[in-house]
Amino acid sequence: MDQYDPPQPSRDIYEITPSPPANANVGPTGNLLRPGMITGDSPDGIKVERVISGARSVASTSGTDASNASRLRGRFRRDISWGTKLHWFLPSAMVGLFILGLLGSLLHHWFYVSLDGRGADDQLIMVRFGTAFAFFTKAALVGSIVLAYRQRVWYTLRTKAITVKGIDNLFALTEDPTCFYSKDVAVKAKVATAMALATWIIPLAAVLSPGALTAQPIYVESEADCAIPTLNTSAQNDAIQQKPKHGVGGYDLIFFNTSEGPGKQQYFDDIGYTFTQASDLSFHLKNPQQVASPCKGYNCTWNVGFDAPWYECHERSVEDARNALENMSWIEPGNNTWAPRGIITLSAIFDGPEYDPIQPPYQNGSDNLQGYFVDEPTIRVGYLVDTGVPVVEGSIDSNNGRWKTVFEPHWLSCDLRKAFWNVTFNFTDEVQSATVRTSNKRRVFEPPKMGPGHSNYRENALYYAFGKLVRLRLINGHGFKDGYRDTMRYSAYHPLVNGTTRLAINDVKGGVEKLVTDLGLTLLSLPYLEIALDTNAPCEKWRYENRFHYSRQGLWIGYTLSVIATLMSMFIGMHSIYMNGVTSDTLFSKILVTTRNVTLDTLVRDHEGVCLGGDPFPEKLEKTKLMFGIIDQRDGVTHTAFGTPDETTGMLGSEEYRRLVNPGRGPEATSA
Structure with missing residues (x-):
């Protein structure tokens, strides 16, 4: 065992016995797997041997593997050696962003409720506050969907063979709307496509929701004592x-x-x-x-x-x-x-x-008028x-x-x-x-x-x-x-x-x-x-005032749909993490460590500049279908990497907290 290997927990492992070197003339799309014998206990306790063939079939020497359930259990047990412990950060970030988005929508609602019916003073400032709440909510909800989308992309790549062009589009779908124009994206990644589409539609809430607050002339009545003129x-x-x-x-x-x-x-x-x-x-x-x-x-x-x-x-x-x-x-x-x-x-x-x-002169007598x-x-x-x-x-x-x-x-x-x-x-x-x-x-x-x-x-x-x-x-x-x-x-x-x-x-x-x-x-x-006199008397006062009017429907239609879309995406992302057995991302470093494959070297060898990241990408390579899974290389090294459908074995499982055991090692890497 390598002196740098960390201590490993006791677990069931499979012994991978390499066979003689394969034919060196195997083409880029041919069967690059060399047959390997895997031995181990079957789920029902019977010792079995399995041969991983180029067609990703598992052949059992025992009749107890005839049932599909037994083969599926065997595959799950094999996948244990390719997992890694789930990290808390990404699921927490996904949920945290969703909570922040929900809180942002509620704060936006409460802010508009506080303004509803009040005099429409400082309209520009209030609209700016509403816009800030809307963009905060949009950013949080979209961020949660993006994190979930990245997990779904890896789930899709593990279960579907997609062309290189389709993989490009999937990795760029949340950033470039032109990537929706792809058959692979529309047909083989429907759920991921819907999640990416939500990230483009939700920002409309940031545009429409501030419009839920308007200034309208409102009929306002009040009663007061008024100083009014009268006569005496x-x-x-x-x-x-x-x-x-x-x-x-x-x-x-x-x-x-x-x-x-x-x-x-x-x-x-x-x-x-x-x-x-x-x-x-x-x-x-x-x-x-x-x-x-x-x-x-x-x-x-x-x-x-x-x-x-x-x-x-x-x-x-x-x-x-x-x-x-x-x-x-x-x-x-x-x-x-x-x-x-x-x-x-x-x-x-x-x-x-x-x-x-x-008038006549004054007369001192009874006839004076x-x-x-x-x-x-x-x-x-x-x-x-x-x-x-x-x-x-x-x-x-x-x-x-x-x-x-x-x-x-x-x-x-x-x-x-x-x-x-x-x-x-x-x-x-x-x-x-x-x-x-x-x-x-x-x-x-x-x-x-x-x-x-x-x-x-x-x-x-x-x-x-x-x-x-x-x-x-x-x-x-x-x-x-x-x-x-x-x-x-x-x-x-x-x-x-x-x-x-x-x-x-x-x-x-x-x-x-x-x-x-x-x-x-x-x-x-x-x-x-x-004879003029001022007095106080009850008077009814009314006028039309510009007051804020909050249309709850205008705010919550967009926010409700956005929250529902984010919640569904979050559940899909959690399911993808559970099925993948790993939390991941679409950063360059993640792409770098998942493309370690001789097959890819062979694919790009005949196209000058491709290995240097040249653009435009050759159409032949764009149409090549790849899948992410377990690959047994001809030198005896077993990898998880992108490969052609014929050479790749799927590795979905429901085991919890799995981690990768001795990645990239030869047949001697059989002990934990």
């Missing part, structure tokens, strides 16, 4: 004109004059400049001036309630309207009369005396409605062919009241809309008269000024309809006249109420009024 008209009773509530910046809606009588009482003088400007603004815009939004950056809705002026309108009967239009002074003398005899289609007037801003309110004028709106009924030719309604349909008279009566306004404000995209509902309508003015000493005098003056601004707007113009020209430019300026038909709008009552609400809501936009 009763505060006008306590206002001091010389000392405005907001200092020099305070605004007066009404002006007062000072009486010459005892106590120097102040009485209503006229409508203030601020009030006039607010009415001009709302009437011109045909909408209220917007208030400042209490929820900047959000859309919001809130309700607010307050007392404010209101005109309560009632529609009279058609008969009353006909009498009123014929007998009341709707139009100044000399102007055209109502259609069909004239061209007037709408007119507004008011009944009752107006408060005279030019300086600054007194003695009435509240009522608005009357007369108008015609087209019935669509054709007129009778020659009748008054036809007016000699000018009119084609019958007009029906209407009469609207409106009185000023103090009402409770319930307003629902809505701000959407910084645009205000409001819905007003009124209730608890009552009078502020107490007939027959109300003087400066009354506790509600100043508030009544405010209501009167409000009503007067509305009345002045309604009596400014008429509705006209000329049958021949059908155009009167003044019609377009009246808020109750349809600019196209020159007749009254469809909802005259609603038109009056809109004037009132537009002016009342405009007052809310003026923060420094004596």
Whole structure:
């Protein structure tokens, strides 16, 4: 025994007896094995002799080897001398990489869960983190498959005869996708090919999985207390004109004059400049001036309630309207009369005396009425409605062919009241809309008269000024309809006249109420009024925010398939290690020590440069089929190496922890 041989455990061995030298003229693809006699105990305890022939057949001199099971057991026992102890590193690395890949996918999932529903801030950084998790997972799973693939390659080479070109492709399949274009790869190494294909497909998860996190506009609701503007008209009773509530910046809606009588009482003088400007603004815009939004950056809705002026309108009967239009002074003398005899289609007037801003001098007596309110004028709106009924030719309604349909008279009566306004404000995209509902309508003015000493005098003056601004707007113009020209430019300026038909709008009552609400809501936009008030009220806020949205399906479809493919590959790799009896790799050193074969020397001898690794490789050699297994050389040395199918004996077995015994030794290497 060689002095460098390590101590060997006691085991069953076979005695390999070399025969005389074989014929030196054996060709590269011929039978290079010389027959050898192997003796040993059979599995059933009978002494047998076996001859390893060039066709890799095992002939037994005993009839007990007739069964296939016995021959298989004999082969396993023979393979014991060609194993090596399994090393822990590669299986551990295979499993460890799989665990890391699985952990990477879970971390990626948990990271996206933590972002789901949050504001989409630092999107680029978050996407980069997701991409890093994806590539880490991909690298770990692919690494596990590659380690398993290398074990499967050696299993395939031990069990299948594959051309040299096919072997090249197998060793490069995970690095070069063009190697899939090989018949040997597709036919003789199906499992290994599928594993290699997985290493190319799994990286798609690294590309697709970060897309599971997107930024989407999400409808977000919240509730809060908002500082909102409101009105308190009763505060006008306590206002001091010389000392405005907001200092020099305070605004007066009404002006007062000072009486010459005892106590120097102040009485209503006229409508203030601020009030006039607010009415001009709302009437011109045909909408209220917007208030400042209490929820900047959000859309919001809130309700607010307050007392404010209101005109309560009632529609009279058609008969009353006909009498009123014929007998009341709707139009100044000399102007055209109502259609069909004239061209007037709408007119507004008011009944009752107006408060005279030019007050008489103070009189010390019971008949002194300086600054007194003695009435509240009522608005009357007369108008015609087209019935669509054709007129009778020659009748008054036809007016000699000018009119084609019958007009029906209407009469609207409106009185000023103090009402409770319930307003629902809505701000959407910084645009205000409001819905007003009124209730608890009552009078502020107490007939027959109300003087400066009354506790509600100043508030009544405010209501009167409000009503007067509305009345002045309604009596400014008429509705006209000329049958021949059908155009009167003044019609377009009246808020109750349809600019196209020159007749009254469809909802005259609603038109009056809109004037009132537009002016009342405009007052809310003026923060420094004596009647202005800020209060807190619940408001519903909402908006569309860019928030992260995590699609679990988008992440886990790719990861699940990748994990399953890796798990299956790992099991296949473990099975290959078990069947091979050795852990190996496809590094150059592994190739170097598995190609020690005289047959290969003979194969490359006739092709210049091949033994030096020259390229391109000869086609004849590419098509030569080789197999990895046990080879008995003609010089008596027994090897494990790549060889032709005829000279190679397979060496798969299920024995555990086997190691190579005296590799490359002659027949004297028969003892452990």
